[in-house]
Amino acid sequence: MSFLLTKRLARSLWRTKVRLIAVILMVVVGVFGGIAFGGYASNVEVLYDNIYADSDDGVNLPDIWVNLPAGTWSEEESQNLCDKFEQDFPSDSPSIDKCEPRLVIDGTLFHTDKSGEEVLVAAVWHGIDEGDVDKVWIPDHKCCDGRVAQTSSEIVIDTHVAEDLDISVGSSVSLGAGEGRMDFTVVGLGYQSSHFWFAPKGSLFPAEAGTYVTGYLTDEGLEKLANLTPGSSNKLLIDLEGTPAFDLPTTDDFEGEELAPVKAHVMEVLLDEDSGTATVNDRGETPSVEFLRADLEGAQRSFPAVTAMLVIVASITIIVSLQRLIQSQSREIAIMRTLGVPRSSIMIGYMLAPLAIGLIGSVIGVLLGVFLGIRAMLDVYENIIGLPILNESIDWSMVLEIMAIAMVIVFLSGIRPAWQASRLRPLDILGGQHEVRVGSKFLQNLTARLPTTVGLTIRSSMRKPVRLSLTFIAVGLSMLIYGSMLMFTGSMTDILVGNLEERQQWDVQAFVPESGPDRIIAWSNENNATYELVIEYPFGSVKDDSGKSKPFTAVGLEKFATEGSSLRLVNLVEGDLPAEGSQPVQVLADEGTAALLDWELNEERLLRLGTMEINVELVGTTRGEIYRTIYFHRTVLEENIEVEATGVYLKLEEGGSVDGELADVSQGLIEKKNLLSGIEQLLEQQAKFMAVFVFLGIIVAVAVLFNTLVMNLAERDQELATLRVLGASTTRLGSMLLGENFAIGLIGGIFGAIFAYFGTVYLASTFSSWTFYIVVVPSPNVMLFLILTVLIISLAITPYGIWRLRNMNLADKVKDFSH
Numbered sequence: 001m002s003f004l005l006t007k008r009l010a011r012s013l014w015r016t017k018v019r020l021i022a023v024i025l026m027v028v029v030g031v032f033g034g035i036a037f038g039g040y041a042s043n044v045e046v047l048y049d050n051i052y053a054d055s056d057d058g059v060n061l062p063d064i065w066v067n068l069p070a071g072t073w074s075e076e077e078s079q080n081l082c083d084k085f086e087q088d089f090p091s092d093s094p095s096i097d098k099c100e101p102r103l104v105i106d107g108t109l110f111h112t113d114k115s116g117e118e119v120l121v122a123a124v125w126h127g128i129d130e131g132d133v134d135k136v137w138i139p140d141h142k143c144c145d146g147r148v149a150q151t152s153s154e155i156v157i158d159t160h161v162a163e164d165l166d167i168s169v170g171s172s173v174s175l176g177a178g179e180g181r182m183d184f185t186v187v188g189l190g191y192q193s194s195h196f197w198f199a200p201k202g203s204l205f206p207a208e209a210g211t212y213v214t215g216y217l218t219d220e221g222l223e224k225l226a227n228l229t230p231g232s233s234n235k236l237l238i239d240l241e242g243t244p245a246f247d248l249p250t251t252d253d254f255e256g257e258e259l260a261p262v263k264a265h266v267m268e269v270l271l272d273e274d275s276g277t278a279t280v281n282d283r284g285e286t287p288s289v290e291f292l293r294a295d296l297e298g299a300q301r302s303f304p305a306v307t308a309m310l311v312i313v314a315s316i317t318i319i320v321s322l323q324r325l326i327q328s329q330s331r332e333i334a335i336m337r338t339l340g341v342p343r344s345s346i347m348i349g350y351m352l353a354p355l356a357i358g359l360i361g362s363v364i365g366v367l368l369g370v371f372l373g374i375r376a377m378l379d380v381y382e383n384i385i386g387l388p389i390l391n392e393s394i395d396w397s398m399v400l401e402i403m404a405i406a407m408v409i410v411f412l413s414g415i416r417p418a419w420q421a422s423r424l425r426p427l428d429i430l431g432g433q434h435e436v437r438v439g440s441k442f443l444q445n446l447t448a449r450l451p452t453t454v455g456l457t458i459r460s461s462m463r464k465p466v467r468l469s470l471t472f473i474a475v476g477l478s479m480l481i482y483g484s485m486l487m488f489t490g491s492m493t494d495i496l497v498g499n500l501e502e503r504q505q506w507d508v509q510a511f512v513p514e515s516g517p518d519r520i521i522a523w524s525n526e527n528n529a530t531y532e533l534v535i536e537y538p539f540g541s542v543k544d545d546s547g548k549s550k551p552f553t554a555v556g557l558e559k560f561a562t563e564g565s566s567l568r569l570v571n572l573v574e575g576d577l578p579a580e581g582s583q584p585v586q587v588l589a590d591e592g593t594a595a596l597l598d599w600e601l602n603e604e605r606l607l608r609l610g611t612m613e614i615n616v617e618l619v620g621t622t623r624g625e626i627y628r629t630i631y632f633h634r635t636v637l638e639e640n641i642e643v644e645a646t647g648v649y650l651k652l653e654e655g656g657s658v659d660g661e662l663a664d665v666s667q668g669l670i671e672k673k674n675l676l677s678g679i680e681q682l683l684e685q686q687a688k689f690m691a692v693f694v695f696l697g698i699i700v701a702v703a704v705l706f707n708t709l710v711m712n713l714a715e716r717d718q719e720l721a722t723l724r725v726l727g728a729s730t731t732r733l734g735s736m737l738l739g740e741n742f743a744i745g746l747i748g749g750i751f752g753a754i755f756a757y758f759g760t761v762y763l764a765s766t767f768s769s770w771t772f773y774i775v776v777v778p779s780p781n782v783m784l785f786l787i788l789t790v791l792i793i794s795l796a797i798t799p800y801g802i803w804r805l806r807n808m809n810l811a812d813k814v815k816d817f818s819h
Contacts, residue, residue: 020321020357022317022703022704022706022707023314023317023318023321023357023361023703023707024357024360024361024364025361025699025703026310026311026313026314026317026361026700026703026704027311027314027357027358027360027361027362027365027406027410028361028364028365028368029310029365029699029700030306030307030308030309030310030311030313030314030361030365030406031307031311031361031362031364031365031366031369031402031403031406032365032368032369032373033303033306033307033310033369033373033481034303034304034306034307034310034365034369034402034405034406035303035365035366035369035370035373035374035398035399035402036303036369036373036374036376036377037299037302037303037306037377038303038304038395038398038399038401038402039369039370039373039374039377039378039394039395039398040299040303040374040377040378040381041296041299041300041303041398042393042395042398043374043378043389043392043393044295044296044299044381044389045296045300046391046393047387047389047390048292048293048296050390051137051193051196051387052193054239057139058135058137059134059135059136059137059192059193060132060133060134060135060239061134061193061283061289062133062134062237062238062239062283063238063239063240063243063244063246063259063262063282063283064237064238064240064259064262064263064266064280064281064282065235065236065237065238065280065281065282065286066081066235066236066237066238066266066270066278066279066280067234067235067278067279067280067281067539068233068234068235068277068278069234069277069278069279069537069538069539069610069643069646070277070643070644070646071234071277071514072103072228072232072233072234072514073101073232073233073234074229074231074232075101075229075230075231075232075233076231077273078101078231078233078236079101080273081099081236081269081270081273082099082101082236084269084272084273085099085238085265085266085269086099088265089262089265090261090262090265092261093240093244093258093259093261093262094240094241094242094244094258094262095240095241096238096239096240096241097239097240097241098130098132098133098237098238098239099236099237099238099239100129100130100132100133100134100236100237100239101129101219101231101233101235101236101237102126102127102128102129102134102219102233102234102235102236102237103126103127103219103222103223103226103228103232103233103234103235104124104125104126104127104194104234104235105124105125105127105177105222105226105234105667105668106122106123106124106125106177106201106511106667106668107123107124107125107175107176107177107178107225107226107667107668108120108121108122108123108175108176108177108181108663108666108668108669109121109123109165109173109174109175109176109213109215110174110175110176110181110660110663111165111173111174111210114166118660119210120658120659120660120663120669121165121210121211121212121213122200122207122211122212122213122668122669122670122671122674123175123212123213123214123215123668124195124201124213124214124215124668125175125177125214125215125216125217125222125225125226126192126194126214126215126216126217126222127217127218127219127220127221127222127223127233128148128149128216128217128218128219129218129219129233131148132239133237133238133239134192134193134194134237135148136148136156136188136190136191136192136216137190137191137192137193138156138188138189138190138191139190139388139390141388141390142388143159143189143388144159144188144189144190144191144388145168145169145188145189146169146186146187146188146189146190147187147188148187148188148190148216149187149188149216149217149218149221150187150218151218151221152217152218152220152221152224153183153184153185153221154184154185154186154187154217154218154221155173155175155184155185155186155187155215155216155217155221156186156187156188156189156190156215156216156217157173157186157188157189157213157214157215158189158190158191158192158195158198158213158214158215158216159189159190159191159386160191160195160198160214160386161198161209161210161212161213161214162189164209164210165210165213167186167189168186168189169186169187169188169189170185170186171185171186172184172185172186173185173186173215175215175225176225176663176664177222177225177226177513177667177668178226178511178513178514178515178664178665178666178667178668179225179226179227179513179515180227180664181664182224182225184215184217184221190216191387192214192216193288193289194214194286194288195214195288196288196289196292196385196386196387197287197288197291197292197385198212198214198386199288199678200212200670200675200678201538203675203678204291204496204626204627204772205496205675205678205679205682206678206681206682207670207674207675207677207678208674208675208677208678208680208681209681211671211674211677211678212674212678219231219233226513226514228514238262238266240259240262244256244258244259244262245257245258245259246259246282246283246284247259247282247284247548248284248293249284249285249290249294249550249769249770249771250294250297250769250770250771252546254546254548256282256284259282263280263282266280267280267611270610270611271611277609277610277611277612277641277642277643278539278610278611279539279541279610281539281551284771285551287627287771290771291771291772292385294769294771294772295385303398303402304401304402304405306481307402307405307406308405308409309477309480309481310477310478310481310700311358311405311406311409311410312409312477313474313477313478313700313704314361314409314410314413315354315409315410315412315413316413316470316473316474316477316704317474317703317704317707318354318357318410318413318414319413319414319416319417319470320470320471320707320708320711321707321711322350322353322354322414322417322418323417323420326350326417326420326421326424330424333346333421333424334424334425334426335426337424337426338426343422343423344422346418346421346422347418347419347421347422348418349418350414350417350418350421350422351411351414351415351418353414354410354411354413354414355407355410355411355414357410358406358407358409358410358411359407361406361410362403362406362407365402365406366399366402366403369399369402370394370399374392374394375392378392380685383685384682384685468744471704471705471708471744471748472744472747472748472751473751474704475701475704475705475748475749475751475752475790476748476751476752476754476755477700477755478697478700478701478704478752479697479701479749479751479752479753479755479756479786479789479790480752480755480756480759481697481759482694482697482698482756483697483752483753483755483756483757483759483760483782483786484756484759484760484762484763485763486756486782486785486786487756487757487759487760487776487778487779487782487783488760488763488764488774488776489683490779490781490782491760491764491774491775491776491777491778491779492626492774493679493683494777494779495623495624495774495775495777496624496626496679497676497679498624499571499623499624499625500624500672500675500676500679501676502569503568503569503570503571503624504567504568504569504672505565505566505567505568505569505651506532506567506568506649506650506651506672507650507651507652507656507671507672507673508649508650508652508658508662508669508670508671508672509534509647509648509649509650509669509670509672510647510648510650510662510666510668510669511646511647511666511667511668511669511670512644512645512646512647512648512666512667513665513666513667516644517533517644517645517648519665520648520650520662520665520666521648522665523661523662523665524648524650527652527653527656528653528656529650529651529652529653529656530565530567530650530651531567531648531649531650531651532557532558532559532566532567532568532648532649533558533634533645533647533648533649534555534556534557534558534568534634534645534646534647534648534649535554535555535556535632535634535637535638535643535644535645535646535647536553536554536555536556536646536647537553537554537555537556537609537637537641537643537646538551538553538554539551539554539609539610540552540553540554540607540608540609540630541607541608542593542597542605542606542607542608542630543606544596544597545597545598549608550596550597550628550770551628551770552593552627552628552629552630553627553628553629553630554607554609554629554630554632554637555629555630555631555632556631556632556633556634556635556636556637556638557570557631557632557633557634558634560577560578560588560631560633561577562577567649567651568649570588570622570631571622571623571624572588572620572621572622573591573621573622573623574591574601574620574621575588575601575618575619575620575621576619576620577619577620578619578620578631578632578633579619580633580635582617584604584615584616584617585614585615585616585617585632585636586616586617586619587616587617587618587619587630587631587632588618588619588620588621588622588630588631589618589620589621589622589629589630589631590621590622590623590624590625590628590629590630590773591621591622591623591773591775592625592628592768592773592775593628593629593630593773594618594621595773596628596770596773599618600618601618601619601620601621602617602618602619603617603618604616604617604618605618607630609637609640609641610641612640612641614636614640616630616632623775626772626773626774627771627772628770628771628773658671698789698793701748701752701789701790701793702793702797705741705744705745705748705790705793705794705797706797706800708744709737709741709797709798709800709801710800710801720733720805720808721808724805724808730802730805730806733805734798734801734802734805737798737801737802737805738795738798741794741795741797741798741801742791742794742795744794745790745791745792745793745794745795746787746790746791746794748790748794749786749787749788749789749790749791750787752786752787752789752790753783753786753787756782756783756786757776757778757783760776761776764776
């Protein structure tokens with residue numbers, strides 16, 4: 001009997017094949033999305049493990065970076081520091097394996113384009129001595145070629161930019177670093193860990209293609225280029241035995257217990273050796289490394305959630321569909337119960353249905369995810385990040401996890417309908433009592449004076465308020481992922497692009513060479529440009545309430561202003577501008593720093609700048625910074641950490657442009673227009689990534705709304721047939737369906753926008769950390785777009801309902817009343 005019941009149930013489900021396919025499609029989308037994200041996460045995790053490893057194919061990523069923000073160490077000074085680091089070393093900490101000096105400076109590439117014109121490209125040059133730590137990575141892949149530089153006239157160009165600048169192995173390139181220019185021969189194309197995420201210093205977004213370049217020379221070659229004494233360095237790379245854990249900025253726990261004593265010891269040595277402006281960072285405080293780790297962590301967190309969220313939408317539809325199926329089969333169930341079929345058999349039959357749906361959807365989703373989804377996500381990664389996936393693989397444990405999540409959710413969705421089916425009372429069913437419905441008096445009174453069609457539409461739509469509510473929730477969830485990503489990207493773009501376009505009024509930022517800014521200022525005066533000196537010191541730190549040290553960038557401005565002619569305005573959202581010469585020193589902090597530190601206005605904190613400490617008072621917060629930033633008057637930094645101006649903001653006269661003379665006297669140049677173009681380019685690439693979310697969201701919304709339409713029609717077949725027999729026109733009934741779908745689409749769209757907003761807030765809180773902090777600013781345009789998307793989908797499926805209404809067999813439907 002149970003077998004016959006199951007067969008009968010299967011035939012009944014197949015008769016509603018359109019709804020059945022829609023539900024299966026939602027499960028497919030959930031599993032497909034989860035496997036695509038999960039495969040991305042697993043492949044990228046393996047890639048990073050292989051890249052960072054201390055092996056022939058890895059780069060041997062340092063555990064600690066010692067940075068000297070201004071000036072250089074001589075060969076004797078750097079060797080002395082490395083020797084001192086090993087003395088009195090903490091006994092319980094992993095010992096130092098290697099301590100390697102490195103020279104890294106900003107510069108310029110003088111590139112000749114295809115038209116023969118000279119183009120100035122902002123650059124960062126690395127002078128590599130031994131090359132045993134943080135090596136240049138040249139994988140055996142079509143992206144890369146050649147070998148590392150071995151003589152003072154050779155260079156490796158970063159693969160990210162080689163194609164854009166038409167540079168290949170054997171090309172000759174002209175380089176500058178504020179002391180004239182020299183020619184070098186390209187002997188390799190590869191990558192370096194500081195530039196895996198290929199963005200200019202201080203920017204989250206990559207520069208426009210062909211406007212930023214990095215190169216990796218020998219130490220001797222860079223020393224000649226920058227006119228420095230042999231053995232000069234401004235970084236020390238420390239590699240410890242093993243791979244000690246470092247503190248993760250995205251958690252409240254302190255994971256860096258092994259590294260903490262070593263960092264403290266290194267800081268103490270620097271202070272003793274009069275290198276007080278030097279700073280000590282680990283992997284969690286290194287932007288490129290931390291950005292990629294945070295991206296991977298986000299993917300690992302998201303793929304189970306993506307699957308669960310989409311399958312939950314499917315489960316809501318399964319619940320509603322099974323309830324409708326039970327209603328239509330209630331007489332058969334009552335007869336079987338009268339014949340002695342036990343409740344357990346009925347319950348098992350109705351629990352098998354969602355399992356079958358889940359299994360079919362999961363299998364199809366797995367096939368699509370494995371053969372299409374993973375590769376599509378990895379293509380997006382290679383296009384945006386620019387690193388090659390060397391050995392693509394499938395993590396079958398992840399695939400099984402996704403399938404298990406989907407199957408558990410759809411199984412749970414069938415429990416309540418199955419339980420309801422097994423509890424039906426034969427006497428009530430066969431007596432027809434279950435079909436007696438008394439309309440709501442409130443709705444009758446509310447719609448009494450409305451036109452007949454409008455009143456009938458409202459009463460019909462509200463007949464099943466629970467199911468209608470579930471429909472709105474399902475539509476809201478379907479818009480959650482798509483809408484959240486759209487709103488998240490919109491908020492980030494509005495804040496960052498708006499800040500760069502409207503509040504940073506400079507055209508060019510010239511980096512100051514060791515000889516000082518005088519020659520840049522002279523160029524500015526000769527070319528009628530306006531200039532302001534600035535200090536950007538990215539090596540500050542502050543302790544949070546738990547005692548963890550948090551890095552920030554100290555920015556010293558010439559003057560503070562929220563409007564006017566200042567070349568860098570601040571977007572003040574709360575408080576006042578700092579007064580110069582105040583005690584304690586007054587500062588501004590970006591709102592992320594203030595929020596994460598619980599730093600209130602007028603509260604004092606102790607900041608560390610290198611090894612120097614300074615007490616400051618927060619007088620205002622700003623918006624528009626992605627990284628943690630604290631603003632000082634420039635003179636404060638000059639007096640306290642003895643750092644001179646690191647850059648010059650230049651506002652060119654109308655029609656003015658950057659020329660080779662400015663590049664010759666600067667250690668590097670960044671043009672604002674290139675930063676903006678880079679952001680636009682990244683957004684174009686993200687649009688391809690967003691297309692995945694658009695597809696998932698729209699497909700699920702279509703399935704949910706279509707299922708609702710079909711079910712509403714199925715429940716009202718007899719009513720609609722009776723109305724047609726009594727003379728109601730198809731046009732009038734069609735307008736009733738149109739109005740109903742308009743209302744469902746409008747309310748569902750509002751639910752979707754609300755879900756998307758709170759999803760964005762959650763997404764921002766999940767992805768925001770000390771390294772990257774995002775403020776959600778709701779965009780009315782995005783909210784309206786989401787509402788219109790759902791409304792258009794709801795209206796677009798109405799013609800199917802009208803077609804079904806026109807082709808209805810009136811005789812069969814009206815004859816059903818006799819039963």
